[in-house]
Amino acid sequence: MTAKSTSERILDVAEHLVQVRGYNAFSYADVSKELGIRKASLHHHYPTKADLGVALVTRYRTGFLDALATIERREDEAPARLAAYVALYRGVLRRRRMCMCGMLAADVATLPRAMRDGVARFFAENEAWLARVLEAGRSDGTLAFDGPAAAAAAFVVSSLEGAMLVARGSGGLAPFDAVARRTLATLAPPPPRKPTRRRSG
Numbered sequence: 001m002t003a004k005s006t007s008e009r010i011l012d013v014a015e016h017l018v019q020v021r022g023y024n025a026f027s028y029a030d031v032s033k034e035l036g037i038r039k040a041s042l043h044h045h046y047p048t049k050a051d052l053g054v055a056l057v058t059r060y061r062t063g064f065l066d067a068l069a070t071i072e073r074r075e076d077e078a079p080a081r082l083a084a085y086v087a088l089y090r091g092v093l094r095r096r097r098m099c100m101c102g103m104l105a106a107d108v109a110t111l112p113r114a115m116r117d118g119v120a121r122f123f124a125e126n127e128a129w130l131a132r133v134l135e136a137g138r139s140d141g142t143l144a145f146d147g148p149a150a151a152a153a154a155f156v157v158s159s160l161e162g163a164m165l166v167a168r169g170s171g172g173l174a175p176f177d178a179v180a181r182r183t184l185a186t187l188a189p190p191p192p193r194k195p196t197r198r199r200s201g
Helices: 006-020 028-035 039-045 049-074 078-094 100-106 113-140 149-170 174-186
Strands: none
Touching: 006 028, 006 039, 006 049, 006 100, 028 039, 049 078, 049 100, 049 113, 078 113, 078 149, 078 174, 100 113, 100 149, 113 149, 149 174
16 A cells, blocks of 8 residues: 555644544644644645645545445435435544534634635535435435425435534434434335225125
């Protein structure tokens, strides 16, 4: 396996810090201490914290889109794709982290413009992907919901992001799992109605 470059290692550490602390709660000193390198080396790769932040968001968005493409290759049915999507969030939470763009959204008012744009694109891309999955499921009868698929997609994303926050506060996965199950259940088609038997006269 090829050793990671210094710039990749910097991104790894910074991403972890954002996911557990938030963007405004870490500094280059934290990264340099974790990696055992001088701050001058950090500035060589990422001259400003804004440059580092943009690189973080770009890499996170790319990685998430790759994960969505993998889901599409592995799963054919809309319900299975939704379940795999939920598993992406749960996997992050199991590592005692939060969705990085979710954490950045909490600090959005203080982020540089380029970072704000990247975070917005992350959520827009997620909702667009989900809307396609949801619409396909409604078309083939494997999913059911009222209104536009885009609205249902926004509901799914906001439910999962909120569930991560609650689970983080409680220190366990149970609150997230409960919300995830409930969210998926609201999108399941109703069971077929049993035919009623006519009484013989």
